[in-house]
Amino acid sequence: FFLLYFCYAYITGAKDCILLKGPCGERKPDDTVNVTYNLNSNISVVFQKNLNHWDKSKPGKFVVSISSFSATPSFKPLLTIPDTNTSSLNLYAEQVFIPKLAR
Numbered sequence: 001f002f003l004l005y006f007c008y009a010y011i012t013g014a015k016d017c018i019l020l021k022g023p024c025g026e027r028k029p030d031d032t033v034n035v036t037y038n039l040n041s042n043i044s045v046v047f048q049k050n051l052n053h054w055d056k057s058k059p060g061k062f063v064v065s066i067s068s069f070s071a072t073p074s075f076k077p078l079l080t081i082p083d084t085n086t087s088s089l090n091l092y093a094e095q096v097f098i099p100k101l102a103r
Contacts, residue, residue, distance in 0.1 A: 037098045045079060049090040059083050062092065068101050076101060 037043055045064055054060070060083040067073035078096045 039098060039100045041098050042095050043098060044093065045096050046091065046093045049083075049086060049088065049092070052086065052088045052090075054083055054085045056085075064094075064096060066098070066101070 047062070049062075062079075062081045062083060063077055064079040065075040065077045067075045076099070078098075079094055081092060081094070
């Protein structure tokens with residue numbers, strides 16, 4: 001297995017809203033390990049749209065990325081979902097393939 005840092009741009013909770021710049025809203029990753037995944041495997045990613053801020057002129061997107069855990073992570077996007085005019089609290093559920101990352 002390979003230790004991966006899992007980054008998601010939109011998280012419920014006030015301090016995590018409006019994180020528009022990547023990776024991870026320009027926050028440094030913490031030193032705790034949240035989860036490990038096997039390489040070359042599929043995982044389920046489920047997240048919730050906290051509040052519908054959709055704007056037709058600037059629709060936005062949700063991006064799920066990973067990186068090996070290091071002092072200088074290099075994130076690889078695994079999934080991009082365009083934001084649409086879905087309601088607040090909409091759930092998204094997708095399958096994501098965990099590739100082998102260069103060390």
